[in-house]
Amino acid sequence: MNILLINPFHTGSHANWVNGLVKYLPEIQNDHLTCWTLTGKHWKWRMHGAGGHFADRARSVDWVPDLVITTDMMDVASFRGLLPAHWRKIPIVQYFHENQLTFPWSPNDPELKTGRNRTYEFMNIQSAAAADSIWFNSAYHRDVFIAAASSFLKGMPDHTAAYSPKKIHAKSRIVPLGIRDKPSPEQRRTMNRPPVILWNHRWEYDKGPDAFFDKLNLLIQSGENFQLILCGEQFNAIPEAFQRIQDSHGARVIHSGFAESQAQYGELLQQSDLLIHLPLQEYFGLSVAEAMSSGVIPLLQRDQAYPEWVPDEFLFDSDEEFLAKWRAALKRPSALRLRAHAAVEPFFWSNVAIQFIDECRMVTPHAH
Known part of the structure; x- marks a missing residue:
């Protein structure tokens, strides 16, 4: 099967996803993957302009894929409409x-102050309607998207059946997203004194740095000590x-x-x-899953x-x-490190790549 993977916003978790597929898919199947x-x-311009850019690129090649997979940063409706005629029946996964x-x-x-944010909201709905299959990284994500799309469309005056x-x-x-396969943490790995708290997420508003700061202050007020990475x-x-x-x-x-580098990142997780x-x-929680794979509690x-895949004890x-769970972690770190690692094993690329291929086969059952 000849798969074309299009990533209009190649950074962070979006780039990790592509890089993981490039690395692990050839180890699972002999399918050909082009990226x-x-x-x-410029994420807003990517959502508006990527469809035309990649449709032009399709005109410049002398081959046709069996399947196109792209992300939520692509407006599939505009992409499909601008494709050359011989590409338009190719199944597209978003x-x-x-x-x-x-x-x-x-x-x-x-954009929020002017209401133009709703343009991007509708673009996601229209794009999902135009795709042949939509893959979500969690059931939670699917459910909140469907609920929000329903609410959005109820506010429109008429003719919403197409969406x-x-x-x-x-x-x-x-x-799900994939993470690097890692061995179980060593049993003799002890807790640092004072323990080291990790922040390995994007330094942005939506990742909740204010709430993180509040919890650090709560620990100090409760007589706890810590170090920070x-x-x-x-x-x-x-x-x-x-x-x-x-x-x-x-x-x-x-x-x-x-x-x-990945090497430095791995060292920070181990610390x-x-x-x-x-x-x-x-x-989903990619950065959390990466940390847990290294035995971070x-x-x-x-x-x-999180309740979808993280054990309730965390x-x-x-x-x-x-505070009770913080103190429990300090008392039995070895057992909890192993529990954390085991919880993310289903997301190891060696497992996710197999599921990925199976899902591709469902969309293109006649491709070879």
């Missing part, structure tokens, strides 16, 4: 890493919470800044003991995608439950 990408910049209907927009975004959320749901599948991708506008963390807890920070995360949105809000609803 077309654009840099991970993979939703995020969606604009339920993604928490920054209150400082000018039916029921039809979108019927062609939806759950295909702050890594993850950074952009031009860094939330003020990170400066407050530096001002209040700078002496506890043993690393701050993006890991420049870490616990991860605290209370994001405003989490459709997560403490997560019992919300969003989830909390209240400050009291958070």
Whole structure:
């Protein structure tokens, strides 16, 4: 089978997804995978303009794929409409890493103030309607998208049948993100004193840095101590919470800044003991899964995608439950490290790649 993978926003988890498929799919099957990408910049323009760009690129090649897979950063409707005629019947899968209907927009975004954010919301609905199959990274993500699309369309005056959320749901599948296969953490790996808390997410508003800062303060007020590793991708506008963390807890920070290589990232994960995360949105939790694969013990809000795959012993609803689970982790780190690792084994690329191929076969049953 000849698969064309199009990634209009090639950075972060979107790039990790593509790179993992490129690495692991050939080890599973002899299918041919071609990747077309654009840099991970100007996301709003990517959603508007990527369809035309990649349709033009399709005109420039002398081959036709059996299947096209792209992401939520592509408007499949405009892409399909602009394709050359001999490409238009090729099945298209759209993979939703995020969606604009339920993604928490920054209150400082000018599009939110003018209402133009709804343009991107409808683009996601229209795109899903135009795709042959939609893959979500979690059942939670599928469910909130379908509910939000239904609510959006109820606000329109008429003629919404073409965008039916029921039809979108019927062609939806759950295909998780993949992470690197890693061996179980060593039994003799002890807890640092004081323990090291990891932040390995994007330094952005939606990842909840304010709530993270609040939990750090709660630990200090409760007589607990800790060290901090702050890594993850950074952009031009860094939330003020990170400066407050530096001002209040700078002496506890043993690393701050993006890991420049996979090797350095792996070392930082190995140095870490616990991860605290209370994001405003989490459709899967890739950075959390990566940390857990290295034996980092997560403490997560019992919300969003996490209850779907994270054991309940790592989830909390209240400050009291958070502190109780923090203290439990300090008492039996070895057992909890192993539990964390086991919880993410289904997401190892060696497993996800097999599911990926099976799902491709379902969309293109006659391809060879």
